[in-house]
Amino acid sequence: MTDLFYLFIIWGILYIIAFVFFPIWRKRRDAGKGLFVKHDDDNKITVTNALKKLNCHFTWKQEQGKDITKYDFQSGHFRIEIEQNSPYIQLSYLFFYTTKTEYLDLVRALMNQCNLNTETLKMVYSLDEKDNSVDLHMTTGLLINEQTSVKILSRAMTDMFRWQSDFVSRIDKMIKDSNKAIGLDFERKHAELARETFLIREQEIQHQVAGPRWRQTKECPITLEQLFSSVLGLSGVVPMSLCIFSESEMRTIKETDEIRKFAPASTIIGKDDFLQDEALLSVSLLTTGQLVAERTVSIHVRSEKKADNSLYFRMTVTLLPLSMTTDVKAGSDDNAPKVVSVLAAYDLTNPKKRLDEFRYMWKEAIEKTKRGETDDLSEEQKLIAKCMEPALAFNAYRGRILFNQKRFCEALFLLEPAYVAMSQQFDTLKEDMREAFFEVSYLIGFCYCELKQYQRVCYYLEMTLPQRRITYTEEYVNCLVNGKDFRASIVIDGLLQEMERTKAISGRTHNDMEVSFINFLYRRKASVYIDKQRYDEAEKLLRKMLDDPENSDFAINELAYIQKIKTGG
Known part of the structure; x- marks a missing residue:
């Protein structure tokens, strides 16, 4: 009995120290520190309790020294970041709107208008090159405490939903109106954007394009x-x-x-x-x-x-x-x-309407180039500005448009005649026209890769390799790997060795683009191992990639695939 009494006394003292004296001491220690009195753990605990009260399912993880959680609230996808030594939490509403890259000018213009009228909330966009789409997100910084956290979070997310509703209704109307307009640049003139060339719907593929003498009419379909x-x-x-x-x-x-x-x-x-x-x-x-x-x-x-x-x-x-x-x-x-x-x-x-639009775009591209305003040119205009012959420029221009919209088969009907015309004049081409020639070669190779005609891909892409552009090289590697070409491993290893030699000679570390290229090569090398059923080597390489954020998702999926093969699943 005496032992139990003393044990009870000890626990009582510890309780008073932990929940009475320690908070008082901490409050006095942090007095005068203002906003920065809060600790990272405080915010994490506060957010955890708030999300539980809001009936949200979530898990915490650490990325680059930050505590991060993702959760759904009323069908919206949200993310909260807690950064070290900051009293604020960062709340983001992810992917609240998605549209085609054709409407990027419209999106940016409206987004800028919204950002001028918000207080702490900001809208940002990201580009998805794989799907050729634009994704919109909202983000804001919040200062919370245990008493107000639920109310502040709920109000912030409700405010984001309101902005989403306003944005979506306005952008949908702008897109609808822009399809009726022709030849305007919305972002610069604050008017309705509607160059029909850039507002062609996703995968709107023209079929009237079989050769340089053909025009895009209903009388010339795909045969x-x-x-x-x-x-x-x-x-x-x-x-x-x-x-x-x-x-x-x-x-x-x-x-x-x-x-x-x-x-x-x-x-x-x-x-x-x-x-x-x-x-x-x-x-x-x-x-x-x-x-x-x-x-x-x-x-x-x-x-x-x-x-x-x-x-x-x-x-x-x-x-x-x-x-x-x-x-x-x-x-x-x-x-x-x-x-x-x-x-x-x-x-x-009307084919005449399309030709008139092209002539306008080509003339504008030439004039801007002469004035040195090349930064204002679209990728299509940069390509046609290098082509002095109208017929050649038209094929390259329309072919690039089709390519950007993933219309690979139809794009070939225009790009290949442009390639033939330039290749016949290659010895007399100026430097900028040679750049256009290699760009067209790359586009043709990419199209054939999508159509799985890998021998043709090699023909067009191998001539682009001396240009030493990463995009050209990556597509060539994709061709070798996807086509199960025996040269794939040799080329990948050679490129990795070249990157290391360049690093040693220059005495500097790899920049972000070079690091991304090296990661791409390792992912492709892992794919080669798997195709050749060299699973042990693939697993060894993939495990090294798990700690790299850029490679981790790929490595996890491929390791699961290998495990499924080994277990006969």
Whole structure:
């Protein structure tokens, strides 16, 4: 009993020290320090309690010395950062609006107006190059304490929702209005932006572009001959028969030239509108070359959507495999099916209108270049400013537009004639035109990489390597890795060694761009190991990448994939 009494007395004393004297001592110690009296742990505890009261699910983690948590509140994605030695917390509302990069000027203009009218809240944007989109975020600094934290957080998030509603309603109206305007620069003139060239909808793919003599008219659609060449890499084929199956018709065409010139879109599109949802084409053709054989190509044509100026449709092209014979080995290209899906558009706009727009853009690009205002040029204008011939500039310009909108098949119909024209004059090209030539070569190589025609990719990209541009080199490495080329490991190792030699010679550390390039090479090297089933080497490399923020997500996913393979999952 006596022992229990003394134990009780000791616990009582410790309780008084911890919850009475220690807070009083800490308050006196921090007296006069103002806002900076708060400690990192204080804010973390306060935020934790507040989020629990708001019924938010969250977890904490540390990144670069900061305590960070992400959570959802009323369908909004939020993030809170607590930085060391700061009395404030940073609240961010992530991805509250997403749109296409075509409307970046509109977004920036409205965002700047909003930022001028907010107090502490600021809007920022980020670019997603993979999806060709613009993401909007809001951020604000908050000073909280245990008594007011719930109210302050709730009010701040409600305020963000209000700004989101206002922003979305205004930007949607601006985008709708801008599609009716032509030739205006919104950000500089504070008017409705509407250069039709830059406001073409995502993946609005023009099909009337088969060569330098062609113009983009409804009378010049994508033909089967173009599909065989650009999508499947088949040239010199001899069509034997074409069977068409749809709700409205079922017929067979035997005439070779008629098959070559046949437009798949005509099966579902009539006069400025869709006739039906889908159709199926089956083409028998004779291939020439090392192996002469009869092949079958199946083409599924399906309507996608209708916009103001275009009818969107998708063509899924399948080259059926040949059966194994003494000439056709198992695992060869002829024994494997090849499937490519292409989104296209049947353009309803006036070709003269498009040409007038191009002439305006080209003239403006030339004039700005002469005045030294190159920073104001778009990427498309920078390319065409180097082309002195109108026809060549038009092909390069429109091809770049199509490329930026991921219309790779159609972009080739313009970029390749531009490449041929410049290559024939290469010896006499000035320096800026040679830069344009290599840029066009890169764009063509990228397009073919998307269409998985890796041998063609190598042809166009290898000539860009002496330019020593990281983007060109990365796409070349992607081609080798994705095409399972035996040179992939050799090239990657050579580039890594070159980066180390450059670092040793210069005596400096790698800059951010070089570090990003090195990380890219290691990720691609890991992919090569996995493709070659060298899983132990891949795991060793991937584990080294786990501590790097730029590589960690990739490493985690690939390690999980390897584990799944090893366990037979």
